[in-house]
Amino acid sequence: MSQTNNDYRKYLNPSIISKLNSLDLRARLVVEGFMVGLHKSPYHGFSVEFTEHRPYMQGDGIKDIDWKVYGKTDKFFIKQYEEETNLKSYILLDTSRSMKYSSEGNISKLEYATTLVASLSYLMNKQQDAVGLTLYSDKINKYFPPKSSRAYLQELLKQLAEISASDKTNTASCLNSIAEKIKRRGLVIIVSDFFDDVNSILSALKHFRYQKNEVIVFQVIDPLERNFAFGNDAIFKDLETDDEITTQPYQIQKVYMEAMEEFISKIKKECLNSNIEYNLIETSTPFDKALFSYIQKRRKLY
Helix, strand or coil: CCCCCCCHHHHHHHHHCCCCCCCCHHHHHHHHHHHHHHCCCCCCCCCCCCCCCCCCCCCHHHEEECHHHHHHHHCEEEEEHHHCCCCCEEEEECCHHHHHHCCCCCCCCHHHHHHHHHHCCCCCCCCCEEEEEEEEEECEEEEEEECCHHHHHHHHHHHHHHCCCCCCCCCCCCCCCCHHHCCCCEEEEECCCHHHHHHHHHHHHHHHHHHCCCCEEEECCCCHHHHHCCCEEEEECCCCCCCCECCCHHHHHHHHHHHHHHHHHHHHHHHHCCCCCHHHHHHHHHHHHHHHHHHHHHEEEE
């Protein structure tokens, strides 16, 4: 580990990690910072060796105990074989123009989402899982099926480093198309602001569950998109249509916040009802929240 116990959290801070030009380095430092954090509250009880080991259970052979891990943790762990650990994961990233928004002091939703996706991909690769990537807006722009090699991870990171927000959103149509491409059940992770027709999106998310996939949703938003605390007169521009409106934010703040909370609550409720893991992530949120949600889901699968 390159971090000490005192500074690991800085690598989980979006504003700090975004200053690094290399996406590969960002992903590595985020994952390393996260793994150090597994030893600390609220992650007490999770082993940093989780990528390759599981707790010893009655009936396991003593010869399979990893004594090096025992020496570090004073607990018995069994080294898992590749067939026990391998998982196919499909990461879907929204690259539409609404994702390029950022308020003062925060990175854009797309930059946050890109770093998160890179970190998840890096973590999955460390676990010898197969990870795939889909970039979409109003259409599927790129699709990479899951593979587990290090060289393939570098290709995915290269693609992520080159993306920019473009085109309008058609999340539901894209999700339905991707669901049809998935032939083997796995873990589907969708990263988006979900600024589209909510009912169509929810129907598309359930499409993955009909096919028995496990699903994690990360709804990434900017803090100002939730609290609408803009202050004085402002011109608001739709990033996807270029339509503009001038208004005094405080006059519509209450109505806006109620509508936004209703929008978020509906997605969250329907996800939970469909056994879909839902996470609301603001772009100021440290990356460990999202990575821990993934780890919890993965542990339930094995």
